[in-house]
Amino acid sequence: MGTITVTPRIAIDERELDIQFVCASGPGGQNVNKVATAAQLRFDVANSPSLPDDVRARLLRQAAGRINTEGALIIDARRFRSQERNRTDAIERLVELVRRATVTPKKRRPTKPTAAAKRRRLEEKKKRGEDKRLRRPVRGENH
Numbered sequence: 001m002g003t004i005t006v007t008p009r010i011a012i013d014e015r016e017l018d019i020q021f022v023c024a025s026g027p028g029g030q031n032v033n034k035v036a037t038a039a040q041l042r043f044d045v046a047n048s049p050s051l052p053d054d055v056r057a058r059l060l061r062q063a064a065g066r067i068n069t070e071g072a073l074i075i076d077a078r079r080f081r082s083q084e085r086n087r088t089d090a091i092e093r094l095v096e097l098v099r100r101a102t103v104t105p106k107k108r109r110p111t112k113p114t115a116a117a118k119r120r121r122l123e124e125k126k127k128r129g130e131d132k133r134l135r136r137p138v139r140g141e142n143h
Contacts (some may be wrong), residue, residue, distance in 0.1 A: 004091060006098045012050045017094075018042040019087055024078040038078035039086035043094055046071025051098070059101035073097070 003011040024038035045051065045059055045067060060067060067073050075097075077090035113121075 004095060006095050007102055010050065010052070010055065010098065010102065012043070012048070012094075012098070016043060016048055016050060017091070019090065021083050021086075024081075024086075035083075037081055037083050037086055038076065039083065039090045041073075041075040041077065041087075041090035041094060043073045043075075044071060045073045054104070055098065055101050059098060062101055063097055 003013050004017075005011045018041070020040050020042075021036040022038050022040055023036050045056060045063075048056070051059065059073070060071070063073055066075065073094070075090045075093050077086040077093065079089055080086050
């Protein structure tokens with residue numbers, strides 16, 4: 001048991017991870033019926049001492065669909081036919097999710113349209129209105 005380095009400032013202790021092996025579906029022949037190869041990783045995001053508060057909040061928001069009511073992130077890894085490869089895959093996916101949550105989103109600065117853009121918009125509206133007006137039947141003529 002060691003630590004999993006996510007970024008230079010974030011490392012997760014492996015004791016915080018709960019990895020269980022369950023029966024996988026899909027290819028594998030008789031092996032798939034006998035050996036529980038799919039890895040199910042649980043990581044308590046809400047109470048983890050390894051995560052800074054800002055990263056925890058972003059991770060809870062970004063991975064909301066994978067987090068249960070207790071605040072635990074659940075990752076199912078069943079891509080491979082061996083326990084070890086599925087375990088590694090689950091951990092790699094956890095690291096990637098946490099790494100993505102460390103990126104602070106850019107603050108949006110509201111912008112105003114330029115004077116030229118406003119002018120072009122109004123000219124286009126006038127042109128559309130004129131085109132529509134020309135399609136109308138001419139008043140006063142009886143057909």
